[in-house]
Amino acid sequence: MARKTLLYDFHVEKLGATMGEFGGWEVPMLYKSAIEEHMIVRTDVGIFDVSHMGRIRFRGPDVMELIQYLYTKDMKKVKEGWMSGPTLALNQWARVKDDEMLYKISDEEWLVVANAPYREKMINYFKKVIEEKKLKVEVEDLTFNLAMIAIQGPKVEEVFEKVGAKEFNDLHTLEFRYNTVFAGEKIFLISRSGWTGEDGFEIWAEPPAMIRIYEKLLEAGAKPVGTIARDTLRIEMGFVLGEHEYGEDPTRFPNAISLRYGLGAIDWHKHGFAGEEALRAYRREGVKWIRVGLRFRKKDGRVVPRTGYKIYIDDVEVGWITSGTYSPYLKRGVAQAYIEAPYAVFGETVEVQIRNKRYEAKIVDFPLVPGRPVVK
Amino acid sequence: MYVSEIVVEVKKKKYIIKTDRKYTKTDEWAKLEDGKIREGITDYAQKELKDIVGIELPEVGKEVKKGEVIGVIESIKATADLYAAVSGKVVEVNEKLLDQPELLNTDPYGEGWILIIEPSDPKEYDELMTPEQYAEHIKKHAEEGH
Numbered sequence: 001m002a003r004k005t006l007l008y009d010f011h012v013e014k015l016g017a018t019m020g021e022f023g024g025w026e027v028p029m030l031y032k033s034a035i036e037e038h039m040i041v042r043t044d045v046g047i048f049d050v051s052h053m054g055r056i057r058f059r060g061p062d063v064m065e066l067i068q069y070l071y072t073k074d075m076k077k078v079k080e081g082w083m084s085g086p087t088l089a090l091n092q093w094a095r096v097k098d099d100e101m102l103y104k105i106s107d108e109e110w111l112v113v114a115n116a117p118y119r120e121k122m123i124n125y126f127k128k129v130i131e132e133k134k135l136k137v138e139v140e141d142l143t144f145n146l147a148m149i150a151i152q153g154p155k156v157e158e159v160f161e162k163v164g165a166k167e168f169n170d171l172h173t174l175e176f177r178y179n180t181v182f183a184g185e186k187i188f189l190i191s192r193s194g195w196t197g198e199d200g201f202e203i204w205a206e207p208p209a210m211i212r213i214y215e216k217l218l219e220a221g222a223k224p225v226g227t228i229a230r231d232t233l234r235i236e237m238g239f240v241l242g243e244h245e246y247g248e249d250p251t252r253f254p255n256a257i258s259l260r261y262g263l264g265a266i267d268w269h270k271h272g273f274a275g276e277e278a279l280r281a282y283r284r285e286g287v288k289w290i291r292v293g294l295r296f297r298k299k300d301g302r303v304v305p306r307t308g309y310k311i312y313i314d315d316v317e318v319g320w321i322t323s324g325t326y327s328p329y330l331k332r333g334v335a336q337a338y339i340e341a342p343y344a345v346f347g348e349t350v351e352v353q354i355r356n357k358r359y360e361a362k363i364v365d366f367p368l369v370p371g372r373p374v375v376k
Numbered sequence: 377m378y379v380s381e382i383v384v385e386v387k388k389k390k391y392i393i394k395t396d397r398k399y400t401k402t403d404e405w406a407k408l409e410d411g412k413i414r415e416g417i418t419d420y421a422q423k424e425l426k427d428i429v430g431i432e433l434p435e436v437g438k439e440v441k442k443g444e445v446i447g448v449i450e451s452i453k454a455t456a457d458l459y460a461a462v463s464g465k466v467v468e469v470n471e472k473l474l475d476q477p478e479l480l481n482t483d484p485y486g487e488g489w490i491l492i493i494e495p496s497d498p499k500e501y502d503e504l505m506t507p508e509q510y511a512e513h514i515k516k517h518a519e520e521g522h
Contacts, residue, residue: 301474
């Protein structure tokens with residue numbers, strides 16, 4: 001049975017959401033139209049309930065040692081009040097357990113945001129590492145106490161002004177404030193971050209305060225946006241999602257380098273992190289697969305590439321689609337795919353088998369929607 | 377002509393069923409017009425699929441069998457098969473849907489019709505679900521599933 005998001009009643013009673021399951025949670029899938037909601041985020045401002053995401057706190061004198069071991073990014077460089085990530089937690093085959101954002105409150109107190117389906121797995125893993133390494137770190141799951149929303153879109157600053165929270169417009173990308181007041185409501189955290197490619201913020205607060213904040217933001221012109229649009233937005237940007245682009249199973253997923261994660265998610269100057277040996281071996285040997293973007297031709301119309309569809313060059317199977325959608329922004333099919341390295345040439349054309357027909361698509365880099373501000 | 381309808385309400389959602397036609401278990405409607413069958417998907421089907429972005433239509437002239445997959449409807453979220461409501465020959469398809477598949481969402485019983493079949497066995501139409509039977513059918517599905 002799926003858990004209900006902390007704001008469940010609000011979505012159903014007040015906003016008339018269609019609820020559905022994602023990552024073991026019942027979340028709002030859409031309110032009226034996923035396509036409209038998608039475009040609201042690209043052109044105006046929308047609010048997602050992301051309370052299903054795992055939020056975990058590390059506290060203790062050995063936190064730095066723990067996170068330096070867990071992640072591929074160097075966390076020593078992070079300043080207080082700043083986020084770092086996304087970064088990767090690897091298994092022994094250099095496959096990705098999860099990609100996560102970290103928040104530094106102090107040397108001895110960090111927060112982690114994990115993907116919803118992996119929250120329990122990651123908490124168990126953290127505890128196992130702490131025990132094995134005899135570290136003094138306390139792991140606390142905040143997921144069920146705090147709701148979380150993401151407010152995203154080019155007009156977010158205007159909405160913040162209207163709700164009397166314009167002081168947060170001064171935050172830099174990946175900067176956060178902790179234990180503060182937002183529009184008259186006590187909140188746990190606000191960060192300038194998101195997962196849509198647009199400017200935006202994420203707010204963590206206890207559910208009653210969050211509902212009041214949500215209502216104020218709606219009144220100021222923001223619109224509710226569901227999980228379907230969240231997925232189409234992230235595919236357009238080329239952001240990865242567990243179980244689609246990555247996972248621990250080496251028979252299903254290439255190693256972490258194939259992901260081409262970028263954003264400094266792997267710091268090659270850093271040593272001593274989990275999965276490092278396998279990862280460096282792959283780096284020396286070269287990778288078999290490369291994650292690339294695919295853009296279909298507009299003249300092929302409303303083609304929708306889906307997960308698992310095969311990719312061909314001259315009848316040779318060279319890869320598969322990991323996530324695909326009809327892009328409401330580009331008005332054509334777009335996808336993320338793994339293609340065998342020798343064939344993964346930007347600008348080249350491949351064919352994708354969709355039922356009985358093959359459709360041409362161009363291999364492109366991310367984001368699939370050019371010109372979007374990944375960071376402000 | 378005034379066409380009456382049945383409104384099924386499940387979990388705050390309303391589904392419209394037109395009483396001038398018959399229905400399949402796979403959520404297509406079929407309407408008898410001058411001995412031919414016009415077919416489309418129901419309001420329940422379009423609400424389940426949500427944002428419809430594409431459709432694959434059968435070729436005109438194709439012989440189809442009742443219950444056979446004759447097309448595909450793509451929504452943002454999922455791919456759904458379209459089944460022939462009756463056996464016969466496809467005599468017309470709604471090509472307007474290729475450019476405006478969203479008509480399936482906005483007007484599933486009207487502008488969003490999908491194809492016309494010249495039936496080979498008229499009895500098959502009689503065997504389809506009545507509007508009342510279909511109302512019970514979707515009530516059961518909507519309560520169980522979503």
